Amino acid sequence: MQPPAAIRALLQPDLLDQIILPYDRLLTHGRVIRGRATAVTQSEVTLEDGSVYPADYIVLATGSSYSAPFKPAGDSIADFRKVNADVSAKLATAKSVLIVGAGAVGTELAGEIAAARPDKIITLVSSDMSLFPMYPDKLGAQLKRKLERAGVSVVLGQRAENLQNLDMPHAGSIQLTDGRVINADLVFPVIGSRPNAVLARTLPRVTMTPTGRIKTDKWLRPSQHPNVFIAGDIADVGDGMTIVAISRQNPWLIKTLKRALSGQAIEEQKPYTPWKKAPILLPLGPKNGNSWMFATVGDWVTRQMKGKDLFISKYRKAFGR
Numbered sequence: 001m002q003p004p005a006a007i008r009a010l011l012q013p014d015l016l017d018q019i020i021l022p023y024d025r026l027l028t029h030g031r032v033i034r035g036r037a038t039a040v041t042q043s044e045v046t047l048e049d050g051s052v053y054p055a056d057y058i059v060l061a062t063g064s065s066y067s068a069p070f071k072p073a074g075d076s077i078a079d080f081r082k083v084n085a086d087v088s089a090k091l092a093t094a095k096s097v098l099i100v101g102a103g104a105v106g107t108e109l110a111g112e113i114a115a116a117r118p119d120k121i122i123t124l125v126s127s128d129m130s131l132f133p134m135y136p137d138k139l140g141a142q143l144k145r146k147l148e149r150a151g152v153s154v155v156l157g158q159r160a161e162n163l164q165n166l167d168m169p170h171a172g173s174i175q176l177t178d179g180r181v182i183n184a185d186l187v188f189p190v191i192g193s194r195p196n197a198v199l200a201r202t203l204p205r206v207t208m209t210p211t212g213r214i215k216t217d218k219w220l221r222p223s224q225h226p227n228v229f230i231a232g233d234i235a236d237v238g239d240g241m242t243i244v245a246i247s248r249q250n251p252w253l254i255k256t257l258k259r260a261l262s263g264q265a266i267e268e269q270k271p272y273t274p275w276k277k278a279p280i281l282l283p284l285g286p287k288n289g290n291s292w293m294f295a296t297v298g299d300w301v302t303r304q305m306k307g308k309d310l311f312i313s314k315y316r317k318a319f320g321r
């Protein structure tokens, strides 16, 4: 499943058919095996069904979980579709929507709902004092203005104190730090990704960060095994938990592993360097939005680069569809 379009799919459920992608045509060289890895050593990976796959080099990229309905909670596509259909139906009839968390998912969700259903009362709450505080002020200030123009109330510097459920949208009455209470027909908890690091944690001498990611050496290796690497959302390498980060990590991994396979020691190769400040694209529906692409850019660039198509064509092509 392709997460960037999962937000709009809530308002446009037919998008799901385009973003749930089978892996059978992904690789031209190599095999995709469906199964859950339950054990990893320096030389092999074992799956739940007992099958064992030996390897000279191993990369763990077990990713992260997210509150429903934005990523599948398990292996069942039917369950994922059902949760999406349930939440879409609730969103369709909700008069008021409260979004708790104004990271990329919360901000885009507010923008998508406001663009598709301007009749709804939408509130976006963030514990930060501005949107995207790690980026130049202009990005967050312009996003806030655009959201407000679209009718979204943006509440900053407030935490939701009594979220009943962190995994699933629900109806509720949310108390903010300053005592204010907001009632909403649908409350979306969107407070970030949770790394799935159970498997990587079984490697010898790994160190976890407070956010649940795993630390690595300069070559993305988390343990004393010189041939086992990690990448993506589980890896704490100085990058955010984004596809943008992976788009930098993967080419480095491919180059490094190819050289290793032809005999060059990993330690002799250039270490991985994370993004200094990664670009970010934040559509607010198909037409508007703001992005930071080494400078703050507005509607047109955001629409062309992400808002119009949400990378759907790119992913479908990559998956051979």
Ligand SMILES: Cc1cc2nc3c(=O)[nH]c(=O)nc-3n(C[C@H](O)[C@H](O)[C@H](O)COP(=O)(O)OP(=O)(O)OC[C@H]3O[C@@H](n4cnc5c(N)ncnc54)[C@H](O)[C@@H]3O)c2cc1C
Pocket: 003, 004, 005, 006, 007, 035, 036, 037, 038, 061, 062, 063, 064, 065, 066, 070, 071, 105, 196, 199, 231, 232, 233, 234, 241, 242, 243, 244, 245, 246
């Ligand atoms: C709604 C939403 C929208 C997003 N939009 C963007 C965006 O526009 N741009 C951007 O840069 N980032 C975006 N992100 C973040 C992005 O989706 C993640 O950073 C990215 O998916 C992480 O990739 P990953 O490969 O590390 O992990 P994941 O995408 O989480 O993939 C991990 C895979 O490993 C599998 N797995 C886990 N454990 C095991 C196991 N033991 N055995 C076998 N398989 C296992 C999982 O089933 C899954 O298929 C978005 C996230 C969300 C939730």
